[in-house]
Amino acid sequence: MTINGTAVSAEVEPRTLLVHFIREQASLKGTNIGCDSSSCGACTVHLNGESVKSCTVLAVQADEQEVTTIEGLADGETLHPMQEAFRDCHALQCGYCTPGMVMAAVSLLDEVPTPTELEVREGLEGNLCRCTGYHNIVKAVLQASGSKS
Amino acid sequence: MIPAAFDYQRADSKEQAISLLSEHGDEAKLLAGGHSLIPLMKYRLAAPGIVVDVGRVNELSYVREEGDHLAIGALTRHREIETSELVLANTGLLAAATKQVGDPQVRHRGTIGGALAHGDPASDIPSAVLALRASFIIEGPSGEREVEADDFFTGFLETALEPEELLTEIRVPKLPNSTWSFQKFNRRAQDWAIVGASVLIADNQCGVGLVNMDSKPVRAAALEEAIENGASAEEASELAAEGLEPPSDLNASTEYRSHLARVLTKRGLQESGK
Numbered sequence: 001m002t003i004n005g006t007a008v009s010a011e012v013e014p015r016t017l018l019v020h021f022i023r024e025q026a027s028l029k030g031t032n033i034g035c036d037s038s039s040c041g042a043c044t045v046h047l048n049g050e051s052v053k054s055c056t057v058l059a060v061q062a063d064e065q066e067v068t069t070i071e072g073l074a075d076g077e078t079l080h081p082m083q084e085a086f087r088d089c090h091a092l093q094c095g096y097c098t099p100g101m102v103m104a105a106v107s108l109l110d111e112v113p114t115p116t117e118l119e120v121r122e123g124l125e126g127n128l129c130r131c132t133g134y135h136n137i138v139k140a141v142l143q144a145s146g147s148k149s
Numbered sequence: 150m151i152p153a154a155f156d157y158q159r160a161d162s163k164e165q166a167i168s169l170l171s172e173h174g175d176e177a178k179l180l181a182g183g184h185s186l187i188p189l190m191k192y193r194l195a196a197p198g199i200v201v202d203v204g205r206v207n208e209l210s211y212v213r214e215e216g217d218h219l220a221i222g223a224l225t226r227h228r229e230i231e232t233s234e235l236v237l238a239n240t241g242l243l244a245a246a247t248k249q250v251g252d253p254q255v256r257h258r259g260t261i262g263g264a265l266a267h268g269d270p271a272s273d274i275p276s277a278v279l280a281l282r283a284s285f286i287i288e289g290p291s292g293e294r295e296v297e298a299d300d301f302f303t304g305f306l307e308t309a310l311e312p313e314e315l316l317t318e319i320r321v322p323k324l325p326n327s328t329w330s331f332q333k334f335n336r337r338a339q340d341w342a343i344v345g346a347s348v349l350i351a352d353n354q355c356g357v358g359l360v361n362m363d364s365k366p367v368r369a370a371a372l373e374e375a376i377e378n379g380a381s382a383e384e385a386s387e388l389a390a391e392g393l394e395p396p397s398d399l400n401a402s403t404e405y406r407s408h409l410a411r412v413l414t415k416r417g418l419q420e421s422g423k
Contacts, residue, residue, distance in 0.1 A: 013156030013314075014200065015190075036150050038188060039339065041254065050257040056187050059259065060157055061180075061204055106256065111253075125338035126252025 001062045003028065005070030012059050018052075019043045021059035022069055027094050030070040034128075041127030044100035044107075047094045047138035051107035053126070070131050073106065082144045091140035093131035101127050105141045114145050151368060152190035156199040162206060163288060163315055171290050171313040175423075179200050181224055182262035184255050185272075187364045209262070209317055210234060221319045223262025228253070230261055240321050241350050242329035246277035249331060252339040262316045265301070268365065269307040270396075273333065275302060275366030276347040276358030282331075289314035305364040326350035330420035332413040333360070341401045343401050344409035345390075348393065350416030353377060357417070362395045362410050369393075382418035389414040 001008055003026050010025040022031050022045065031054060034042030038056040045054045046068040073080035074144060079087070082102050085121065092098045101124065108123035115123060120141045121134075160166035166420055170177050170349055177199035180186055181204055189195040203209070209224040212233045221230065230236050232249045244319035250264070251271050264274045265285070278298045283298045290313055301309050310316060333345040347361030348368075356377035357369040373379060375385035397403045 013154065015154055016153045019150065019355045020151075037191070038184065038255065040252075041210070041417070044254055047257075052258055056184060056191075056255075058157075058180075058183065058187065060159075061183065061202065103377045107257075108253065123253060126254045 001059075001065055001067055003067045004069060014058065014060050016056040016059040017055055018045070018047075018059050018062050018067070019054035020069070021062075025059075027149060028069050028071050032096055032099060034100075039128070040100075041104055041124075042097055042100040044103040044127065046103060046107060049107075049110065053102045067126070068103075070103060073102065080106070082109070082141070085140040085144035089136045089140035089143060091133065091136040092132045093129075095129075097127060097129045101129065101137055101143075105137075105144070107125065108141070109145050115141070117142065120145075123130075150191040152187070153193055153196040157202065158199060159204075160206060161201045162349045163203075163209060163317060166203050166315050167200055167288060167290060167313065167372075169199075170315065173199050174312050177312070179203055179263075179266070181188075181260040181266075182226060183214070183263075184233035184251065184259040185263055185267040187204040190234065199349055201325065203315070207262040210260075213321070214239075215320075218320045218322050219262060221321060223318060224260045224315045225262075227256035227259045227261065227264075228252075239323040239325050240281060241329060242281060242327070242347055243321060245276075245329070245331040246273045249273050249342075249345075251335050255339075261319060262412075263317065266308060266310060266316045268302055268304075270302075270305065270363060270365050270367075271341045271361045273331075273342060273345055273347075273358075273360055273367070276345055276360045277331065278319065278321065278367055279358030279368050280347040281321050282356060284408055285309075285316055286318035286320065287314050288317045293317075299368070302365040302367075307365070322347070324351045328421040330417035331408045332412060332417045332420075333415055336408055344395075344406050344413060346410065346413040346417050348414060349423050350376075350418075350421045350423060355423075357389075357414055359393070359410060359414075361388070362390065362406060363393045364396070367393060369410070369414060376418065376423060378406065382415050382423040384410050385419060385423075386415035
């Protein structure tokens with residue numbers, strides 16, 4: 001598969017989960033494992049441009065497909081506008097949910113470029129922040145959508 | 150959590166999928182989007198010997214207008230259905246129920262056929278296809294057959310599908326002038342419904358499918374009949390749980406579920422203009 005534009009190839013058991021492939025075979029540790037049961041969204045990555053929970057995708061399902069992780073968003077030293085907005089709005093506390101939250105938010109704005117606050121909240125229903133820092137997360141996504149339009 | 154070991158085969162066409170199923174029989178399980186099967190495998194509640202991946206059989210991903218119905222390929226993903234102009238214009242109830250499935254990440258992967266073939270009474274989509282009186286096209290080694298939604302769900306996680314058969318298409322009547330409502334009661338945004346109800350009113354016909362109100366997806370037949378005979382929403386909704394055996398679990402008792410069914414169907418009927 002291609003991860004962040006780089007071809008990654010490995011022989012793995014069919015039961016290998018995409019999140020384990022990303023963390024162990026590709027050595028990209030930005031994608032976190034949270035609940036491991038497709039509830040919390042910490043493991044969210046993009047598969048062919050759409051947000052998915054990589055704990056509930058087999059690595060073989062992503063064979064020959066394009067995967068983007070949090071490490072693939074920034075352009076060198078230049079942060080992705082969503083990362084920039086998260087920094088500006090202090091949209092993180094402990095940071096554990098952040099990579100998944102950012103990936104889900106980028107996918108949301110691809111589908112709904114200028115969402116309302118309600119659309120942001122509903123669009124992020126698959127991502128939990130147990131610091132309950134939702135207020136600033138929603139603010140950051142709205143700010144990023146503004147800078148886009 | 151990692152699933153038990155299994156063999157993996159990818160099918161590139163529906164013929165290849167059927168041939169792999171015929172070869173491996175009971176040992177094989179179909180994998181579409183994986184959002185019902187993979188969690189079960191991770192919890193080790195399912196341990197198929199071989200997984201046949203049909204996720205790339207693109208010929209089964211479509212929404213088409215065909216005469217008086219929409220033909221929806223079984224591998225059409227939830228996200229495509231909830232945003233399909235054809236679905237929104239002709240069968241809004243299905244779009245509304247689909248939009249309530251899981252969360253955006255789940256809906257990017259999960260497919261309508263996968264959700265239906267799973268036969269889960271707690272799933273939202275079966276209630277909508279039951280209310281809409283949809284039918285299912287099933288293909289196997291001996292050809293194609295059509296099964297009504299009422300005859301498809303046969304028990305808890307059990308359907309009319311034989312081990313060597315593949316659900317290929319869902320046919321949903323076009324009802325652009327119907328009124329409808331999808332009601333879901335749960336504790337947190339992405340949770341399964343404790344109880345849910347799909348309500349459809351089309352001319353004099355009433356369809357009500359229920360979520361989590363029996364061991365399989367069911368219709369509220371007594372309620373539908375009452376509406377068709379002129380009862381008010383208030384009167385008919387009293388019959389929502391008639392003849393059903395809702396489960397009792399940590400989320401809700403049988404009595405509480407029956408109460409929810411009455412409340413949710415009343416709201417649904419009222420929203421649908423009854």
